[in-house]
Amino acid sequence: MSEHILSSKLYYGIWIALMVLTVVTAGVATIDLGPFNTIVALLIATSKALLVILFFMHVKYTSEKLTKMVIISSIFWLLLLLFLSLTDYGTRYAGHG
Amino acid sequence: MSDSPIAVEHGPELRHHFASVEQQRDAASLGMWLFLATEIMFFGGMFCAYLIYRMWYFNEFAAGSRSLNLKWGTINTIVLICSSLTVALGVRAAQMGKRKLLVILLILTIVFGLAFLGIKGIEWHEKYEHHHIPGASFDATALEKPPYSNGGIDPSHEQIYFSLYFAMTGLHALHMIIGVGIFAFLLFHAWKGRYTPQYNTPIEIGGLYWHFVDIVWIYLFPLLYLIDRKPLG
Amino acid sequence: MATAAITTEREHYLNKEYGIRSWLLTTDHKRIALLYLISITFFFFIGGFFALLIRLELLTPAGDLVQADTYNKLFTMHGMVMIFFFLIPSIPAVLGNFLVPMMIGAKDLAFPRINLLSWYLYIIAGIMMLHCMVTGGVDTGWTFYTPFSTAFTNTKVIEAGLSVFVAGFSSILTGLNFVVTIHRMRAPGMTWSRLPLFIWAHYATSIIQLLGTPVLAVTLVLVVCERVLGLGIFDPNRGGDPLLFQHLFWFYSHPAVYIMILPSMGVVAEIVPCFSRKRIFGYQAVALSSIAIAVFGFLVWAHHMFVAGISLYSAMIFSILSYLVAVPSAIKVFNWTATMYKGSVTFSTPMLYAFGFIGLFTMGGLTGLFLACLGIDVHVTDTYFVVAHFHYIMVGGAVMGYLGGMHFWWPKISGRLYPEWLGKFAALIVFLGFNLTFFPQFILGYLGMPRRYWQYPAEFQVLNVMSTAGSTILAVGYVLPMVYFLWSMRYGKIADENPWGAAGLEWKTASPPPTFNFEETPEVTWEAYNYDQIPAPAEVLIER
Incomplete structure (x- = not known):
């Protein structure tokens, strides 16, 4: 495993994406989408988790x-x-x- | 696998039974990932219980979810995401050997962690005042009934929701407390300047743990707070 | 011991340092293995003591030795001690700890301090369990079934639950250490296809420990929360489902059976080729079947709940999946027997235990198929048939393997040989005592004697007397090895580095090994079990 030092810009980008997704998920929950409310909430949570795993936890860059x-x-x-x-x-x- | 037969000169951080610094770091990182796998299963047991009871008692879960404080929940999610950012930047600072920056970022992480716990405390206190803690004094009368539930909500089933709420957020908070402890330890050593571009594994694997606890919350937030937030009526 | 002898002696892990401190603060995997050996032996005899009390009570149909309440505590404590404090740690924590680094040519486990921590956690859990025992005990059965454990019993469920929780942590840390060690610490040339099958078995075991144990941990935490904080996750009064507890509990506790049996299979896979002087038959199949058992083991848990109220559909699914486990198990048994075919077999003590394992495990496994079958399971659920079945696996299988391994590697651990004739004698006693204890229980169960009762109808007495008599013989068989192992430490013949003419890196270093296992890191250029290249030692040949 070689060390990758990512640019701090990337980290800030991921951070902004996570913040936006958090606000979106809280907002979407107040709109009636029928059964899709749960699905959307879980999809957003999963994409947030993926962002954290891939970038913050460096899984994308590990060989x-x-x-x-x-x-x-x-x-x-x-x-x-x-x-x-x-x-x-x-x-x-x-x-x- | 890296097995260099040549005995290289190495610093005191290389423990005797490893052949190289890379081998030691890879072992530590794999160890932490395996530990996180066990943690997934640890929370997984509760997610399993959650899934089944949510299927059975959806109305009660919806009503319970509505009674949680969405504002505090969202703020807490944001606080944790900020802490994850400071951790990620902290790992970067350690890799680049910027001791001062690392110390600042670690302090910020701990502050965010404590803020999260404080807000969680406020929320729990709110639940206590509303008699939403499972047990003899539990009182579900004040809960908003979801419009489509014709039979109303069963107060004893409502206790299942709150039992899960307290078990899940409680064990998550326990992990946060442990995380703050770990980061206090890392801060102490970072302050002493122990972490260098050559040796920063503790920061890296401590960071993995912190991110994991963040991810658990990323799921707990929609599962507990956002079950049913549709406008009433 | 004369001081002159010490100064001339070669330095090894036992005589490098002396004093209690050098043991309690050691990070040497071999010393930690010995710490584990002493502590699990202690708990084995405590668990055995409870077993003997149970058998004594069942000598007569009436409840004359103990009353129902005490009897309930006896079988609970027997189960908890034997499972969580003996069987789960037995081979991994003792033999695994000692051998895993040596077999792959490493100086130590990847995390020596975590290894020591796992022993301390085990001891803390053990002290909690002992305290719980002497201050009243638990009567829920080792399974902690709700709602009895959460709402009805007044015994020490909380303390026992926390004790098992801590013991689980110890087990997780051992498993984690093994997986990382096997991945990261192999000597040059030690490829995956050259790993001893003991290592494959421990790798599979560790996977179960890592992925199963946390589920048990969280389940016990929820039970404790229910008792202490009044949460109601399994409380039927509030709409909670006790069956959910059983699902979560068996998600760990069924695979836990494979935590107990897989390492034994690894031991047998080492012993059989050595005393047949042949390469193991079907190396790859045996290696992969370990992984297959670990994976399939997670797909079958609800066969413990066929009559508990799960849906018929689910019961059918789990029944079919349960049959699956028979496939890799059979692969192992067939490959061991095929290894012996046309080999030059020596009936040394470890081999006798291996024979015992193969026979008894096969019986336990085949009766397991009866229980996986829905129709028969309804008939024999909660009878002595089940008791006999799992004792054939856990005692006939796991303990036989453990004893076989202890005899096989004792020369390496202690540097001394035990008296071979006594070893064979004890193996025979264990085998006879075991069958006399547990075979009658198959019949009892088939006749309908339920488990976990302190009394029984008079017509069951003959078989129960046989079982009790057998348990006494078995106890003698278990005490004997302890006695002659201790004797051999002082008076046994000095063992050279490879008394059995066995393959494997652990036999290429001195007995007992030096602190860092090898004088220099070995480089592996040969395949595993290359018995065609290793001459059998003269002594073993004479024994035939």
């Missing part, structure tokens, strides 16, 4: 595949937990909204 593997597999495991639980909760019984 190390292992770091990416660790991130991807931990997210995969989290999804395993959620989806396999849902095989039960999604089909259990009527009566819960």
Whole structure:
């Protein structure tokens, strides 16, 4: 892993993007989009998280595949937990909204 | 893997069992990433509980979410994002060997971290005053009922929302407190000038931890505050 | 010991420094392994003591030794101590700690101080558990099932929960250290396809520790919060779902079984080629099957909950997925037996344990298939059939592997040989005692005797007496190795660097090894298990 010293301009750019997205997500939540409110909120959160991971945590610039593997597999495991639980909760019984 | 058989002259920061400084740094960085993977699963257990109860008790979750203070929530998100910026710039300053700048940025990070915790405290206090803490004194009568919920909200199910709210924000705050502790430690050593362009791994991996805690909040904010903010009526 | 002997002796990790301080503040992975060895042995005998009390109570149908409440605490403490304080740390923390750096040609683990920290966390957790034990104990079963653990029992759930939480941290740190070490610290030439299978097994184990343990940790935190702060996440009175607790709990605790068994499989994969004088059959298949077990292990957890009220659809999914685990497990068993085929097999003590492991693990695994099958599981859930099944895996599998490994590497750890005839004798006793203890439990369970009761109908007595008798024999079998290991430290024959003629880097350094394992960093130019190039030592040949 070689060290990359990124320009501070890039950091400020990411920071502004994160601020804008925060304001947007809070604003969009007050508009009725039906089921899309949740989807938009999660999409914005994910893009914010990606900005932090890729730039602030330097994952975009690391030559190390292992770091990416660790991130991807931990997210995969989290999804395993959620989806396999849902095989039960999604089909259990009527009566819960 | 870097294994240089030649014994290079190295500074005191290279521990005896590593062959090179690169190997030591790569090990530390991988270690922190693996630790963050465990942290994802740690919060993941609560996200799983959240997902299921949100499906079951959506009305109660919506009502609970409305009762949170959106203003403080947004401000806190902004505070954390600012702290992430100061951390990222701090890592950069350490890599460039700018000791003074690093110290200032670390102090700023700690200040932002404490500000976040302070605001969180204000919010929790608000919840306490409104009797929204799960337990015997819990009172859901003051909550706004979402317009489309015809049956109203079940106060006991409402407690599930607030149980999750306190568990998730509480454990997140605990991580923040640990983060502030770590950064105080880093500040002390940065002050002493221990970090150089050749050796700044502690700043780097401490920064990874801080960013991770920020990311958790990036998800907690919409999941807890923004479940249902549509205008009533 | 005469001082003259010390001065002429070669310096190694045991005699480099003396005094309690040099042990309690050590960062040498080999010394930490010995600290772990002493502490897990202590907890093994505490857990064993509870087991013997349980078996004594079940000698007669009536509840005459203890009453129901005490009995509940006995099996709870037995489970918690054995699982969290013996089985989970057993092979990784003792043999893994000792061998992982040596097998890959490193001077130490990547984070020696974190390694020591993980031992201290284990000790703190252990003290909490002991304190909890002597001040009243817990009666929830090792599974902490809600709502009993959160709303009904008045026993020390909080302290036990926090103790397991801390022990979990210790386990995570060990796993983290191993993964980083295996990735970053390999000697030149030690490629992934040259790694010993013991390392592959520990790598897979560490993945489970890293990704599973935090879920248990947060679940226990939520249980503690529910008791202390009145949160209601699992509280059915407030619409919480106790089954959610079970989902989260088993998400860790089923893979935890593989934390216990995978390292044992790694040990067997080292022993079998050595005493068959052959390269392991299907190296790649055995290596990848470890990873496969680690991954599949995460897909099957709800088979512990078939009758608990999960949806039938979900039960079917988990049942099918559970069968999947049989595939990599079978791959391992077939490859070990294929390794022995046409090998020159020596029945040395470690090999006897390996044989024991293969047989008992196969039985445990096959009965596991019964339990994965929905129809049969409904019939035998919560009976002694389940108890027998998991003891075949955990005791017949994991403990056999642990003992086999201890015998195999004892010359390396201590620099001394144990008396071979006593070793074989003890292995035999363990095998007989084990089967006498647990085989009758299969029948008991099939006949319908439920687990976790202090009384039972009189018609079950004969089989229970057999089981209790077996447990006493098993106890003798477990005490014996401890006695002759201790004896051998002083009086055993001096071991040379490779008494078994085994392959692997750990046998290329002195016994006991120097502090930094190797005089100079080795360079690996050969494939793993190159037994065609290593002559069998004369002594082993005579033993045949």
